[in-house]
Amino acid sequence: MTKRMLIMLGAVVVLIALLALGFFLHIKKLIASAPKQGAQTISATTIKKVEWQPHLSSVGTMVAVRGVDVTTEIAGLVRTINFKSGDDVKAGQLLVQLNADSDIAQLRSLEANAELSASVLARDKQQFAVQAISQAQIDSDQADLKSKRALAAQQSATVDKKTIRAPFAGKLGITTVNPGQYLNPGDKIVTLQTIDPIYVDFFIPQKQLGGLLVGQVLNLTNDAYANTAFAGKVTAISSKVDPATRNVQVEATVANTKRQLLPGMFANVNVEVGGKKMYLTLPQTAITYNPYGSTVFVIKPAEKKPASKDSSAASNPPNAPKEGDLVVQQVFVTTGETRGDQVAVLTGLEEGQRVVTSGQLKLKNGTAVVINNTVQPLDNPSPTPQEH
Structure with missing residues (x-):
């Protein structure tokens, strides 16, 4: 019985081997015939x-050469507004006049007191010439005159502050101030910007600092004017590197005759470096x-x-x-x-x-x-x- 079982087991193994060989040959034929x-x-x-031309690229921000929010130094009621939003103004041009009637009246009073002190000093000098009064009285009169004139000058400065003028030439923004409105010290009246030329501030990594010099040419573009390139020159390089980012700030001046570029805009900056x-x-x-x-x-x-010996269609x-x-x-x-x-x-x-x-x-x-x-x-x- 044992011998018979061994014969049957051997037959099964041989059958399995034959089936495996046939399957292997079939797969090999399929692989060979595959395109x-x-x-x-x-x-x-x-x-x-x-x-x-090597260049440095960065993203910058447009900054006015001079820009300020015009405010009032002292409180007052707006009497007249002498500009329109968006106007171009010259340095010293009158912008706003605050009500200064009471301040002017007080100034006149102080000027009159100063004139009286001047008259008293003149009379006392005549009496001192004939030795009717002492030198101490003359000194007191002179001090009183200086004090009265200083008070008048102080009041005159207060009156002048009620007249608000443009600190420099530039272009005005939009104002929301109206005649009759009361302004407190520091209240914004209108923004004033000098934008021709205009600055662009940008940052570059410290490793690129060696290739940058004052006077180098740059070009910048802005998505508001996609087909326009604006030329400028590097005018200043910061004297320190930001320890947080290891970047250094660079400032360039760009011509802006058409006033297309405005402060606050972003710009893509390309700086030409080296030969x-x-x-x-x-x-x-x-x-x-x-x-x-x-x-x-x-x-x-x-x-x-x-060349292969087998030139059949399956192999070629x-x-x-x-x-x-x-x-x-x-x-x-x-x-x-x-x-x-x-x-x-x-x-x-x-x-x-x-x-x-x-x-x-x-x-x-x-x-x-x-x-x-x-x-x-x-x-x-x-x-x-x-x-x-």
Whole structure:
């Protein structure tokens, strides 16, 4: 009985082995007969060196050369308003007149007291000349006259404060003050800004400070005037670095003859630094950015392989790449600055190499490709908006 069972067990094992072998041969045949991946269509460009002007980019804020909220120093009732919202005014121009009737009356009283003291001093000097009074009386009269004149001058200054004038030339904002309104000290009357020229304040990292000098040229753009570039020059660099951000503040002066730029606006600032350099450049679409590094696909001729003994259709399907086809190889690159649609490539490539610019998602090392440059990615160093 035991011998019979062993024979049956051996037969089962042999059967299973035969079935496994048949299944393996069937799968191998299916894999061999499966169509191989055909060549992928991509667009490509030849990498070349171009002239590149290095620059620093930052976001800045427009600041008036001189700006102030015009206020009143003392309380008073508004008698007249001598401007309109948005007016251009000159330095010293009358803006607001507060009611000063009682202050003027008090000034007249103090001036009269000063005149009386002057008369008393003049009479006492005549008496002193004939030795009718002492020098002490003359000194007292002189002190009294100075005190009365000082009181009159103080009151005159109070009267002058009721007349509010423009501290400098500029453009007024919008006012909400009306005649008859009572103003307390410090109440805002109207804003006054000098905006031609205008400042732009921006920050740059401390590592870029060595390439920045006073007098360097810059250009700025603003989304309010997308197709307009405003030229300016660096006029001041802060004497300290912010310890929290390690950035340094920079101030530049920008011509604003049309008064398009207003204080408080943001601006994209580009500062030209150093001389022009030669860089290898590619469209930004050619770079694949990964956590482990930036890569590109370089195009090169496929390696020739020895002819296969098996020339059956299964081993050489019609859509398989032929000898001389192009293949791609993924390489790591180090990128530098960007400008518009372009990016500078510092390491990893050589001038004259062909690089894939679109279609990277369907590629891997050794994939055969066909170049079709009917549609090319943008490669403009100074692109402009396409919307009209």
